Amino acid sequence: MIDQPVSSQEIIVGLDIGGTKTAVLLIDRQGNQLSSIASPTVISTPEKLIRGVVSVVNEALQIAQVEVGQIAGIGVAVPGLVDPMKGIVELAVNLNLRSYPLGQALSAEFASPTYLENDVRAATIGAYQYANRKEPIQHLAYLSIGTGIAAGVILQGRLYRGAHGMAGEIGHVIFEPGGPVCGCDMPGCLEAVASGSAIARLGRELIPEASEPITAEMVYRAASEGHEKAISIVRQVSHYLARAIQLLIMTYDVEKVVLGGGVTRSGPTFLDPILAELARLRSLSSLAAAMLEDEKVALLPADYNAGTWGAITLALPAPVTLSIRSDGSD
Numbered sequence: 308m309i310d311q312p313v314s315s316q317e318i319i320v321g322l323d324i325g326g327t328k329t330a331v332l333l334i335d336r337q338g339n340q341l342s343s344i345a346s347p348t349v350i351s352t353p354e355k356l357i358r359g360v361v362s363v364v365n366e367a368l369q370i371a372q373v374e375v376g377q378i379a380g381i382g383v384a385v386p387g388l389v390d391p392m393k394g395i396v397e398l399a400v401n402l403n404l405r406s407y408p409l410g411q412a413l414s415a416e417f418a419s420p421t422y423l424e425n426d427v428r429a430a431t432i433g434a435y436q437y438a439n440r441k442e443p444i445q446h447l448a449y450l451s452i453g454t455g456i457a458a459g460v461i462l463q464g465r466l467y468r469g470a471h472g473m474a475g476e477i478g479h480v481i482f483e484p485g486g487p488v489c490g491c492d493m494p495g496c497l498e499a500v501a502s503g504s505a506i507a508r509l510g511r512e513l514i515p516e517a518s519e520p521i522t523a524e525m526v527y528r529a530a531s532e533g534h535e536k537a538i539s540i541v542r543q544v545s546h547y548l549a550r551a552i553q554l555l556i557m558t559y560d561v562e563k564v565v566l567g568g569g570v571t572r573s574g575p576t577f578l579d580p581i582l583a584e585l586a587r588l589r590s591l592s593s594l595a596a597a598m599l600e601d602e603k604v605a606l607l608p609a610d611y612n613a614g615t616w617g618a619i620t621l622a623l624p625a626p627v628t629l630s631i632r633s634d635g636s637d
């Protein structure tokens with residue numbers, strides 16, 4: 308096997324179907340990346356969505372110079388509520404899908420078993436893979452900070468979903484009582500005070516003289532250039548995010564909290580004020596000093612797509628990953 312280039316049934320496909328783009332990653336059984344591309348997601352109808360996904364997968368197969376018959380399994384990350392056991396997307400508003408058998412549809416298109424997972428849960432598995440390349444760990448929380456905020460948890464090497472698949476949904480815990488109303492209608496949720504959209508909103512409120520639409524990235528850049536109002540926004544957001552990290556560590560006693568998502572791409576400008584707040588918390592309490600070490604916090608590299616790598620893992624038949632795969636819809 309090792310001497311052959313790519314033999315039959317040797318390709319694993321990882322898909323991350325987002326509201327705006329669909330990313331696809333192809334690897335062989337040895338874990339070598341064969342191709343990685345993205346294309347806009349078409350959400351007008353489920354049929355058009357499937358056609359778009361089929362088309363981007365075919366393009367990735369072409370780039371990798373492999374045939375559709377060589378696909379051994381497909382893992383799919385979906386933004387919404389999924390039933391991994393049945394392969395059904397219960398509700399994905401951003402994809403315009405409701406009670407849709409996406410697993411079955413893709414299995415039929417590619418004649419391969421297909422495994423679905425919620426996108427943050429899939430990215431949690433991807434983050435776990437990433438963290439384990441550096442050191443073997445068993446317990447991890449992944450905190451995704453993008454347009455919204457959500458976390459996923461791996462305990463004893465297994466994805467922990469909880470009773471209703473909601474474990475880690477700290478984006479909708481109140482962090483600022485009486486604060487801005489969240490998309491879930493609750494005032495002051497973490498997502499309403501520290502997500503990318505919250506940072507952009509704060510930027511608009513505090514920097515009204517701005518001539519172009521303010522983004523979270525611009526607020527971080529302005530803060531790094533010494534803009535006082537931007538620095539105060541970043542400081543406030545970092546306090547909340549440090550408390551979210553504290554909450555995940557104290558609730559699940561994880562070895563690592565990995566941060567990912569669009570907002571984290573600001574790199575050190577994003578991470579340093581959070582680490583400063585964790586240092587302040589450590590200085591207040593010996594319990595915090597023992598639990599909130601900097602080494603527990605890691606940032607995903609901007610070019611690492613945790614969603615597609617996690618999706619790949621769902622479809623990998625290797626025993627080492629069986630413990631965290633879904634049972635899917637094959």
Ligand SMILES: [Zn+2]
Pocket residue numbers: 478479480489490491492493496498499
């Ligand atoms: Zn909320």
